Amino acid sequence: MEKSPNIQLPDLSHYWVPFTANRQFKAMPRLFKAAKGNYYTSMDDKQILDGTAGLWCTPAGHGREEIATAVGKQLLTLDYAPAFQSSHPLAFEAASRLAEYLPNGLDRVFFTNSGSESADTALKIALAYHRVCGNPLRNKLIGRERGYHGVNFGGIAVGGIAGNRKAFGNSLAGIDHIRHPLDIAKNAFTKGVPEDGGIALANEFEQRILTLHDPSTIAALIVEPMQGSAGVIVPPTGYLKRLREICTKHGILLIFDEVITGFGRLGTRWGADYFDVTPDMITCAKGLTNGVVPMGAVAVKHDIYDAFMEKSPEGAIELPHGYTYSAIPIACTAAIATLDIFAAEKLEARAADLSGYFEQAAHSLRGLPMVRDIRNIGLVAGIEFEQFMDKNGVAKVGAFAFATYLKCYELGLHIRFTGDIIAISPPLTIEKHEIDRIFNTLSDAIKFVASHGEKGLESKQYLKNEQAWAKAQIYT
Numbered sequence: 108m109e110k111s112p113n114i115q116l117p118d119l120s121h122y123w124v125p126f127t128a129n130r131q132f133k134a135m136p137r138l139f140k141a142a143k144g145n146y147y148t149s150m151d152d153k154q155i156l157d158g159t160a161g162l163w164c165t166p167a168g169h170g171r172e173e174i175a176t177a178v179g180k181q182l183l184t185l186d187y188a189p190a191f192q193s194s195h196p197l198a199f200e201a202a203s204r205l206a207e208y209l210p211n212g213l214d215r216v217f218f219t220n221s222g223s224e225s226a227d228t229a230l231k232i233a234l235a236y237h238r239v240c241g242n243p244l245r246n247k248l249i250g251r252e253r254g255y256h257g258v259n260f261g262g263i264a265v266g267g268i269a270g271n272r273k274a275f276g277n278s279l280a281g282i283d284h285i286r287h288p289l290d291i292a293k294n295a296f297t298k299g300v301p302e303d304g305g306i307a308l309a310n311e312f313e314q315r316i317l318t319l320h321d322p323s324t325i326a327a328l329i330v331e332p333m334q335g336s337a338g339v340i341v342p343p344t345g346y347l348k349r350l351r352e353i354c355t356k357h358g359i360l361l362i363f364d365e366v367i368t369g370f371g372r373l374g375t376r377w378g379a380d381y382f383d384v385t386p387d388m389i390t391c392a393k394g395l396t397n398g399v400v401p402m403g404a405v406a407v408k409h410d411i412y413d414a415f416m417e418k419s420p421e422g423a424i425e426l427p428h429g430y431t432y433s434a435i436p437i438a439c440t441a442a443i444a445t446l447d448i449f450a451a452e453k454l455e456a457r458a459a460d461l462s463g464y465f466e467q468a469a470h471s472l473r474g475l476p477m478v479r480d481i482r483n484i485g486l487v488a489g490i491e492f493e494q495f496m497d498k499n500g501v502a503k504v505g506a507f508a509f510a511t512y513l514k515c516y517e518l519g520l521h522i523r524f525t526g527d528i529i530a531i532s533p534p535l536t537i538e539k540h541e542i543d544r545i546f547n548t549l550s551d552a553i554k555f556v557a558s559h560g561e562k563g564l565e566s567k568q569y570l571k572n573e574q575a576w577a578k579a580q581i582y583t
């Protein structure tokens with residue numbers, strides 16, 4: 108595909124791109140300059156279908172005028188109000204609206220600015236809750252292998268992705284992890300929720316806390332209902348319900364990190380609704396403002412909030428925690444406008460209606476070279492590849508998925524990859540013909556990369572124009 112070489116790129120030297128191989132990226136930058144509906148526009152005016160709803164964060168599609176107009180107006184009405192010791196009406200309105208959207212009973216809301224801050228906030232609330240209730244020794248936190256709870260110290264401690272932890276020294280003390288529920292040997296190519304193994308796996312949690320800890324020392328268990336970032340891991344039937352029972356039995360708070368699964372991704376408002384399990388806290392972010400203003404939230408059960416109010420000394424700050432930008436007016440406006448869109452367009456129901464079609468399309472990739480597993484739920488699919496071995500028998504982790512990602516981009520599709528896994532999670536406004544395009548393009552890309560053997564992994568053969576633009580840059 109020919110593209111104009113006369114593209115003006117910004118100076119690429121100064122910006123340190125997060126979670127990105129910077130040298131590699133700056134040698135072939137993928138820059139979007141506009142977005143509307145389900146498409147991005149790249150630097151050379153190519154329409155790129157958004158197969159990932161940004162970073163799982165734009166469920167209502169891009170460029171929503173309702174949100175843009177409300178935010179613009181808000182900036183000229185009340186741009187900022189101090190978040191501590193004073194507030195503004197929209198913060199309360201946004202919390203009430205979110206409480207209406209949340210599962211019954213989770214109706215007290217603490218605002219943050221991201222999923223990472225929501226995870227750390229929830230962990231702090233759990234510790235402080237047990238302390239205020241007179242149980243300060245209940246202070247251990249349990250996460251799960253391959254869990255992702257953002258990048259702050261609490262989140263990486265309970266998170267279960269080694270690559271996100273190893274560079275940053277010792278973790279927090281008093282942390283343990285349960286096993287993740289992915290079992291490819293048994294469940295490869297399962298459509299939707301795997302049938303077997305859930306109860307036994309959840310029972311291991313109880314076994315572990317009984318054997319290794321005293322359950323009365325555990326403050327909380329945090330899990331994502333569906334593990335997104337580490338590769339679309341769908342829990343088997345009964346697993347989350349059993350975790351709930353065990354937590355209840357031992358007085359452990361159950362936190363669902365719904366940063367990805369919230370706001371319709373699974374075809375229901377929350378993962379909690381999909382699996383019919385009510386946790387004690389839900390964390391969210393991303394879709395809360397359709398991804399356009401940073402905002403996260405932690406919703407807690409009424410009685411958790413009440414415990415702080417009733418048991419803290421009169422006049423004391425019940426939770427010494429918060430952010431300068433907690434409930435900043437434009438974030439509240441964006442959240443309210445997003446909730447209005449969800450109510451008007453019933454995006455969760457739309458996702459549920461499309462999920463069967465999406466599932467069929469995703470599983471049509473079965474049988475392609477290198478495809479080891481396909482997993483799906485709602486409007487999420489994970490395609491896991493075999494590990495690519497080079498001619499010396501050395502595994503090239505992630506190289507096949509990266510090449511597939513580059514080829515998809517070249518073909519006008521944006522996807523996400525993590526290790527050897529591709530994740531697809533389009534906006535909930537996606538159309539059937541666009542679902543076809545996502546999986547047809549992905550199929551073409553996989554076939555292309557696979558047919559070139561080890562040469563297919565060489566990134567320099569992809570995005571030639573992006574490389575030419577980068578070369579024309581003067582680095583300082």
Ligand SMILES: Cc1ncc(COP(=O)(O)O)c(C=O)c1O
Nearest residue numbers: 221222223255256257364366367
């Ligand atoms: C489950 C989960 N928790 C937390 C986060 C972190 O969110 P943020 O990047 O907004 O800090 C993410 C991000 O993908 C996530 O998927």
